[in-house]
């Protein structure tokens with residue numbers, strides 16, 4: 162190893178890019194003579210962030226936007242000159258598909274938790290018994306111990322099965338494509354636990370947080386999400402352009418990380434070896450165990466589940482399809498016979514994505530326990546989506562084109578005990594492989610802002626570690 166210290170980042174998805182950008186900032190601020198390298202296994206950066214532009218449409222294969230409330234993504238976008246490109250989503254009613262019907266989301270529900278009485282009483286989505294059961298939340302004692310539990314266990318206890326299966330589950334499990342009876346409350350939506358603890362009731366707690374939020378955003382009816390006018394991949398392109406002090410290596414996969422006296426030897430599949438003093442690993446968790454075969458707790462990542470999903474974007478001329486609902490999309494309630502799990506009316510939610518006179522729909526298929534559909538060919542997946550949609554819309558013609566994207570094991574599942582398991586792995590890694598850091602969607606949040614925050618955090622840790 163030469164005299165220069167090296168920090169290497171594995172993986173060029175949004176987490177790796179955010180880490181690289183943060184390290185470049187530190188390097189420029191301090192003038193330190195440090196070599197920073199980013200190694201990406203594929204031939205492109207961005208990982209799950211992928212945009213297709215075709216015939217005037219802007220189509221996202223993976224994420225379509227990011228939460229505005231978590232500011233790390235917006236701040237990074239501003240740093241790479243993308244402030245003027247930011248677009249907020251249009252707001253509108255969203256629906257729940259239940260028994261062949263689209264029910265408007267009851268007004269005042271916050272991620273599935275009812276906070277207003279009148280729309281909750283009026284909705285036909287729940288039976289009278291189901292509504293009465295949910296109201297018990299107001300009098301039930303709060304959870305007594307701070308141990309992790311499944312989202313399903315927590316919500317069923319507070320609101321009853323009916324409200325959970327018809328409203329809470331389709332909304333919450335959508336983000337992880339997961340099974341709420343397996344997903345960890347603490348690692349996915351800790352805010353619900355805190356609301357219940359603070360207010361003695363989930364309904365009261367969420368009502369309170371909604372009132373606060375309303376106060377902050379008084380007079381505005383702004384969308385909660387951002388994207389960029391020319392698609393999320395613009396972010397990747399701009400970051401790549403900005404990373405002029407970073408060595409970016411594409412098309413190289415690391416097979417093994419070997420500990421040496423003064424750092425690590427990174428063995429690549431092509432037989433080459435490169436050296437580093439600190440290492441940031443941003444790969445999906447299932448790719449990590451084989452890199453560090455001597456860390457026992459890490460081996461559990463090999464069997465930590467991830468769900469496979471596919472997105473199906475379909476473009477139509479306006480006259481080919483009639484949507485008799487004024488809204489932005491729907492999610493499908495648990496136990497319905499549909500294969501799609503959600504559908505966004507992308508032309509409504511993101512008007513910039515669709516040329517005048519056209520319609521763009523994006524459906525999801527695949528969820529925990531029902532992933533085989535993802536392995537079907539494109540034509541079959543499109544047909545399934547169209548069949549499902551025809552229950553709700555009048556379809557007069559086929560799509561002018563469609564874009565199917567499979568994400569095999571693309572959604573890491575934060576199952577009960579996730580936070581504690583990750584901590585254990587980190588503790589063990591700290592001793593066995595000091596100056597090696599883990600970040601990304603398998604660890605502390607799958608959303609783009611969470612990934613960016615994690616990338617920035619480990620960048621600082623790696624920097625401190627080699628100084």
Ligand SMILES: Cc1cc2nc3c(=O)[nH]c(=O)nc-3n(C[C@H](O)[C@H](O)[C@H](O)COP(=O)(O)OP(=O)(O)OC[C@H]3O[C@@H](n4cnc5c(N)ncnc54)[C@H](O)[C@@H]3O)c2cc1C
Pocket residue numbers: 171172173174175176177200201202203205206207208209210222223224225226227228413414415443444445448470472568571572600601602603606607608609610612
């Ligand atoms: C269909 C879908 C929709 C989503 N929607 C949203 C959304 O709307 N909003 C939102 O905020 N989030 C959304 N997400 C989540 C978000 O997209 C991801 O959590 C995030 O992009 C993950 O970024 P990452 O950098 O951690 O990982 P990835 O993007 O998976 O990047 C990891 C990188 O590592 C590379 N790699 C793998 N193995 C190796 C190796 N051995 N050596 C070197 N490189 C390797 C891969 O090629 C890849 O580029 C969605 C995810 C999916 C799948």
